Amino acid sequence: MNDTPTPKDPPPLKIVKPGFMSKFKSKRSPSIGGVETVLSALKVHGIADARDFVRLHPSEDEYWSCEICFVSVPVKGQKKDLLHVIEDDLATQYLPSNIIKRQRLALASKPHGSFFLCVVPSQNLDNSWNKSALAACEKARTLWTQAVSRKDEGYEEYLIKFAQDQDAFPPPEWPSRTFDELLEVTFRGANIDTDTHPALLRLIGAKQDLD
Amino acid sequence: MYSAHFRTIVVVDFEYEIVDGGLPNVLCMVAYVLDGNLQHMDTIRLWRGEFGSTPPFDTGSDTLIVGYSLWAEMTCFLTLGWRFPVHIYDLHTAYLATTNILLPYEPDEKRAKQRKNLATACCAYGIEGWEKIDKPGIAEAIGQGRWREYGREVAFEYCEEDVRNSAELLRRQLIGYCHYAPVDPRLVIRWSEYSAKSVARIQARGMPIDMALWDLVQESRMAVVAALIARFDPSQGGEDPIYSPDGEWSGWRFERWLVAVGIIEWPRLESGALQLDGDAFRMMRNAHPAIEGLHALRDALGVIVRARIPIGPDGRNRPSLFPFGTTTSRNAQAKSLFNAHASMRSFMKFPVDKIGLYLDWRTQEVGIAAARSGDRALAEDYLSGDIYHALARMCGLTIQDARSWKGTDQGKRQRQQMKALQLGINYGMGVRSLSRGLGRHPLIGSEIIIRHQQRYPAYWKWRAGVVERAMLEREIVSGFDSWPLHISNSPNRRTLYNFPMQSGGAEMLRLAANRLCDAGLVPSMLVHDGILFELDDAEQVEHAKEIMRIAGTEVCGGLEIGVDEDQKLIGGARYRDKRPVAKHMWEVVMGVLRGFGALSVEAG
Numbered sequence: 131m132n133d134t135p136t137p138k139d140p141p142p143l144k145i146v147k148p149g150f151m152s153k154f155k156s157k158r159s160p161s162i163g164g165v166e167t168v169l170s171a172l173k174v175h176g177i178a179d180a181r182d183f184v185r186l187h188p189s190e191d192e193y194w195s196c197e198i199c200f201v202s203v204p205v206k207g208q209k210k211d212l213l214h215v216i217e218d219d220l221a222t223q224y225l226p227s228n229i230i231k232r233q234r235l236a237l238a239s240k241p242h243g244s245f246f247l248c249v250v251p252s253q254n255l256d257n258s259w260n261k262s263a264l265a266a267c268e269k270a271r272t273l274w275t276q277a278v279s280r281k282d283e284g285y286e287e288y289l290i291k292f293a294q295d296q297d298a299f300p301p302p303e304w305p306s307r308t309f310d311e312l313l314e315v316t317f318r319g320a321n322i323d324t325d326t327h328p329a330l331l332r333l334i335g336a337k338q339d340l341d
Numbered sequence: 342m343y344s345a346h347f348r349t350i351v352v353v354d355f356e357y358e359i360v361d362g363g364l365p366n367v368l369c370m371v372a373y374v375l376d377g378n379l380q381h382m383d384t385i386r387l388w389r390g391e392f393g394s395t396p397p398f399d400t401g402s403d404t405l406i407v408g409y410s411l412w413a414e415m416t417c418f419l420t421l422g423w424r425f426p427v428h429i430y431d432l433h434t435a436y437l438a439t440t441n442i443l444l445p446y447e448p449d450e451k452r453a454k455q456r457k458n459l460a461t462a463c464c465a466y467g468i469e470g471w472e473k474i475d476k477p478g479i480a481e482a483i484g485q486g487r488w489r490e491y492g493r494e495v496a497f498e499y500c501e502e503d504v505r506n507s508a509e510l511l512r513r514q515l516i517g518y519c520h521y522a523p524v525d526p527r528l529v530i531r532w533s534e535y536s537a538k539s540v541a542r543i544q545a546r547g548m549p550i551d552m553a554l555w556d557l558v559q560e561s562r563m564a565v566v567a568a569l570i571a572r573f574d575p576s577q578g579g580e581d582p583i584y585s586p587d588g589e590w591s592g593w594r595f596e597r598w599l600v601a602v603g604i605i606e607w608p609r610l611e612s613g614a615l616q617l618d619g620d621a622f623r624m625m626r627n628a629h630p631a632i633e634g635l636h637a638l639r640d641a642l643g644v645i646v647r648a649r650i651p652i653g654p655d656g657r658n659r660p661s662l663f664p665f666g667t668t669t670s671r672n673a674q675a676k677s678l679f680n681a682h683a684s685m686r687s688f689m690k691f692p693v694d695k696i697g698l699y700l701d702w703r704t705q706e707v708g709i710a711a712a713r714s715g716d717r718a719l720a721e722d723y724l725s726g727d728i729y730h731a732l733a734r735m736c737g738l739t740i741q742d743a744r745s746w747k748g749t750d751q752g753k754r755q756r757q758q759m760k761a762l763q764l765g766i767n768y769g770m771g772v773r774s775l776s777r778g779l780g781r782h783p784l785i786g787s788e789i790i791i792r793h794q795q796r797y798p799a800y801w802k803w804r805a806g807v808v809e810r811a812m813l814e815r816e817i818v819s820g821f822d823s824w825p826l827h828i829s830n831s832p833n834r835r836t837l838y839n840f841p842m843q844s845g846g847a848e849m850l851r852l853a854a855n856r857l858c859d860a861g862l863v864p865s866m867l868v869h870d871g872i873l874f875e876l877d878d879a880e881q882v883e884h885a886k887e888i889m890r891i892a893g894t895e896v897c898g899g900l901e902i903g904v905d906e907d908q909k910l911i912g913g914a915r916y917r918d919k920r921p922v923a924k925h926m927w928e929v930v931m932g933v934l935r936g937f938g939a940l941s942v943e944a945g
Contacts, residue, residue, distance in 0.1 A: 203784070205772060205783050205784055205787050206772075206787045206790075206791060207771065207772035207786075207787045207790060208771075208772050208773065208783065208787070212783060319782050319783075327782075328782040328784035328785055328788075329782065329784060331784075332784050338784060338785060338788045340736045340737055340738060340785060340788065340789065341737075341738050341755075
């Protein structure tokens, strides 16, 4: 499967920051519980990296993204590279294809409300790792599911396990925020949409403009 | 034992009546006279009416005067017209030094602030006492002038119990007790010059309040509060205003307002309640244009509605300075006009024949960093007069000279960013936090740090060395007067990075305060890196500046730390903070009084 988008394809993700009022209107009615704590960026990782049982949001329309372009950017002074989303046009124009990752994201939860954005493979689905990870993601829409690497056993795939008692953990209380808002918070500043973005400058080896 | 250097040791305690913000009216005093080996020789008891024009014990260079929170005793000396002793030893300061411990870094753990009064200190040193005495009850009765309910002998007995235990605490501090190592009495005596003598003088002086205006505002409190709320509470006119008409804040209604204007994120405490301190408001300032005004309103109403500042019968605000009250040995003052919103400082008005003066050290912490690290480039950039301009040049943000740069809007914006940058670097912020503070991408934060490291390599090497040594020695001390911070396991390294600058600033303030007091230029207030004065003439102004400059230079090993005039108030001029929101808020208060006809158009 090779669905590399062409420049004519629509951008894979449009992060539109809604105004304050429109954010408010899309929420539950004002109440004492209406103000959530400052939302920090959600972690982004694959289903197996959760190392626990996982549920993915059941609504693929609302809480699963389309295919998005990603790049990892090294930052001196930070232990891990910073994951950025990047507009497909910019990615294909400036970057070698082997550093661009194309995958979907879905809102996911570990037991007791520890949310993250789960990477859902959308390319190279013939690959046994991707294939089994995608299968685990599908199952996790309705069941507490765990994906465990079988590499030690000599198999190139994940073992899909389910919680013995599906009611051992309470069902996730999914956040009221829209998926766009969650993505916007998670990738705030890590959204490469211009050719002067610091992360793109870093990846092409250009000098940073500090102003 | 070091005490043998003195012919006599006098452990002393006073009891006195006092009104909020006033000076003590001495009731009685008990003193134990000890010999150089701390053996009891004599007890002196004096009651009101028995005090002479000099102390009933020697206060010369052969004698050490000892007490707990001696600033209070020194204030009694002042009101009795007694000269200060040559050498004093404050048990409280010694206890603060012994117990100044940087606990393991646990950001999620809520720690109650430990009390450090005489009883607590005695308990820590295994000294029992006050079992037969209703200590809080008697203390309150004496303070309020109700000591007759207990009688003279009980008051004396109460006072003597403090002296007896203080003498025992001194013995144990000098020889050490359990895990408390012996204190270095030379250092305690040095610190006490500030924490007892200077602090007593400064607190006794206080800040002059325009009492006529203060009383007018208090009389018109409801109207003033209503006007301020109408102007600065953005929820007024809605169904659930944040402030009630009498100025009571509602957290619940604030939360409703946040929702109503679409602010869906606000920091919360561990308890789940909204965080409402200054940090939270500053962090969320850009979320809505009304946040800054609302924050100012909260700080200002505390002064107007609850009249939280202690003002004595002579119209002077006398806050407690709490010397050595913080980990870094900076003061932890409370209940002053400098603890309220800046607009409220306009209640301060100096007499017509005096000069009100507020001086501060120029970017004090950067100067200290340059001096202690020996980084020549940092020292040169500091001495250029505007370190923020130097940083902006380093970042390639400007090629203009400092004056032209500061005059542009872009320069002003960049200047704020450079302030955040320097502050963040002093605090040892990581790339992510620094970038967040600058409002920039982590790569920009990272790039700025790289350039800073390249320009000031000696500073970065020194900073890393300071922390490494502190971790090895489990202690870090201030560079000039050796105030210690003991280190537990897993401390917050950022506190260690910042300690030399903060403790250095505190040392500078202590040294200057001592010298100013000795020169008869007793400050009205000490504020972080600034000093407020009430002076007589231009000569005194220059003298005060000179003392501060020299103190800065001495603490910084020869690097001159500039001193700037922030406020110079002549001919009865009122203190006016320069920030727009402070000016605006004060104008609203004056507008109400003018509206009543309580104030002439030009007044205020």
